[in-house]
Amino acid sequence: MAKLQISLKGRALRYLSAREHSRMELARKLARYAQEGDDIEALLDTLEAAKLLSQSRFSESLIHRRAHRYGNSRILSELQSHGIDAESLVNIKADLADGEIARAREVWRKKFNQPAADASERAKQMRFLLQRGFSHRAIQAAVKGGSDDDDC
Template identity: 65%
Template sequence: MRQPVLSLKGRALRYLSQREHSRFELRRKLSKYAEEGDDVDALLDFLEKNNWLSQERFAESLVNRKAARFGASRVVAELQSHGVSGEALTEIKAGLTDSETERAVEVWRRKFGTVAEDAAARAKQMRFLLQRGFSQRAARIAMQGNPDDEFE
């Protein structure tokens, strides 16, 4: 038996039931299935009006998924690629920057755990953290090891 063809609204609700989507991302996904006469933007407006689609929830969801593994610049870049901008982006960036050093230390500890002895190993650790989107300052502090160990 063939499954019935979903309407555009049905597809949108299926996507949103799986995870939060940005308006930009959902428009891109739905436009593939839009037929002549379908108004994707009107559907997106309807979903936002009923609070089924929310940029704030999407941004919070993405930050919760990515912040533990990536630095502020990488998370902010991903948010921008999904169409998040303005004051919400500024607030998120400030929050991520405040906790970046702690997150960099945790990522470094999970991956390496010990302070590098030679220049090649230090460079490898630095590249790893920078590619994850952490700032140079946060990466340098993380590579020094656990600052709490010195006080025990």
């Protein structure tokens, strides 16, 4: 039995029902299935007008999925790679800055949970947090330890 061909709009709705997508990501996924005469940009405009596709919802969703594991620079880099505009990135950066130290401490606690015994262990812990995209200020606060009350 032949497989049923799903329309481009049906495929877009299937993707969006699974999770939020950025406009760029959805266009890339749909481009594989586009046929002669299909206008992906018009379809995306229609989805945005119907509020089925939203860059702000996508940004919130990505931040929610990544914030408990990654630092601000890694999250912002990922948002930028998805085509989020610079003005939105500035607002998101300001919102994320508030809790970065607490998030860095939590990631550090889950991985290490004890202060470094020597300089090489401390460097290892700092590299781990740096690779996760945390700022130097947040890394210093997390590795130093202390309570969550001394957030700068």
